[in-house]
Amino acid sequence: MKFIQKSKDFHQKYPNLLIAIFFISGFLFDVATLGQVDEFGNFLGHTIYLSLLILSYVYLEKEYKKSWLQKFSEYQRDIFHFLAGGLLSGFAIFFFKSSSLSSSGIFIVIVLLILLANESPLFQARGSLIKLTLVQFCISAYFIIYIPVLIGFIGSFIFFLTITLAAITLPILLQRLKHPATNESKIISAAMSVFLIIGYFTNILPPVPLSVKEIGVYHKIVKLENSYNLYSESSFTNFFGFSDTSFKAQPGDSVYVFARVFAPKGLSEKLYIQWEKWDKIWKISDRIPLSIQGGNTWGYRAYAYKKNYTNGFWRAKVMSSDNREIGRVDFSISSVPEKKREWTIDVKD
Template sequence: MNSGFRFSHQISRVQSQYRTNERLFGVLFFVAGIVWDALTLRRIDNLVDNAILVGYLVLLTGIVVASILVRSDKDGRLARVEPWLAPVIQFLLGALLSAFVIFYAQSIAWVTHLGFWLILVLGMIANEFLHRRFSSLTSLLIFLMLSSTSMLAWLYPVLAGHMAPVLFRAAIASGLVLSLLLLVLGIRKKQFSWGRLGSPPLWYLLGCAILLDVGYRQNWIPPVPLSVEAGGVYQQVVRDGDAFELEYKTRHRGLLAPKYARQYYHTPGEPVYAFTSVFAPTDLKERIFHVWQRQDETSEKWVTTDRIGYDLTGGRDDGFRGMTFKQNISEGDWRIIVETSNGKTVSRIPFTVTFLNQNDVYWTRTLRK
């Protein structure tokens, strides 16, 4: 009896501490969840990871259906289920959004895709700390559509073995159809109104679909499942067995020499090599392009000088390695945009070219990739 009483007392103390510091515990669990996902999620094409995420999405869909049924239950037969719906929805959405933040961060060219990634981050934060304000059925349908579209945006290319605009639009259509089916259920259960102009959630969902399509066409959405593992500009790139030797010049010596610097010291007449290692799922084939651009000193606009491509085959953990080179280059600010065959930006490599004189002192360093 005493041991049982002490155990019950300890449980009560824990519950009391949780209620007193609920916000602090919320932050701790939030951070712990992100760290856990970062440590446990492996590759974006990993079968187990994707099976778990698909399972989360299926469960979330079922819980949204249950929410509609519970709210339309006039007899109270489902009243026991209702208290459990909100925390389960919060957990499932949190798990999905956290995975999206991690996977999409791997494919981000920060200047181009930061806005979309921040939307995912804000959605994750809102779900964690403002879930009571976003617990309406309309909000759930929007979250469900965004979650399913975000996941299918990489699952369809993984399954198809290639990337194409039609696959991303198929992901949007799939997410939209799923949410519309639940909207129809909600209308039949009288949880949504229907007037001359339809139902407000219908227009919200269509608006989200249009925004996603515009974001894709404007290159605001990362080209998952591709990601650049390494990239830089070098004086020489030579293949040595299964590795590439990357040679670059620096004015720093010893331990102070950086592995790669934005400052490129060039000897006129020598070629300039761009090297990238692009991760792609197993069996996915894509053509990658290096778009060489120089910034015009007068207009400060970027001018494309070359667009050189190579074929990529996915599957290597550290990414498929490829290079292009340019024979003539001028001093000033340059960048290389790494993009897909349909012009979707994977990464950017900025660098500044400085010509070396005969009397300049520099050291040559070599990396192996």
């Protein structure tokens, strides 16, 4: 009993500190345990959480006559934000894994700000409209992440199908229940759709469920039966696992880019390695197609190489079929005289 009383006293004295502790602990727990986007446990858990979140919102302002339900209603707001926080932290991790921060950083920041705001007592005290927006965002993120996993394809058609389903789900449900926020839901879902479509065409929306787990630049790649040998010049940076991002090109050298791309089970997709060179602006030099098949937990291995290049700053971007960036590596190329070199060989199984 003393422990319970001390806990209550601590909660009353430091409410914001406890919120921060639980938020950070929960987020770190998700980072450690969430796994891949195509794991059934994640899909089931997020489906249950989303269903309960919608249910919680629908009955958020309901007045109960029975005493035990009245007691429950005191915690309804906390339950709502707990469910929203659980969804947002998982979605934030999936978006982060699929993002190239240089292109999708803005969207990741927005998701994290929503996640942080959800934990704020000031935000939680806001009215129904804020909560409705939160529910709509969670529904949209859920469909964006899981519909490609279930269908096995990504692309513009799948994206617009996803946005359409996400936009009509909540308004139809609220209308059938004759909920007073039905009209507001239609406006918010339309605004959310516009926001996500803008994010899609400006490439700030990460290409979930794809993600680049590894990418690097090398002097040579040898494909063996079950592995790849990646050759880079021995240097101080190689000791720390970096590739040839300062590429010293001797006569006859080709520039190789190796990437390990995760795709969910059953998803087939054509990707591209896009070579770009800086010449006052980034100019596309080559675009090499790669066909991948999902299902490998460690990621599908692929590489491309380039024989014709000039000195300067380069980058190689892994692009989805709908032209969204999944990952990139930046590097420089400089010509050097021919001389003997020592190689560091990185074996990728």
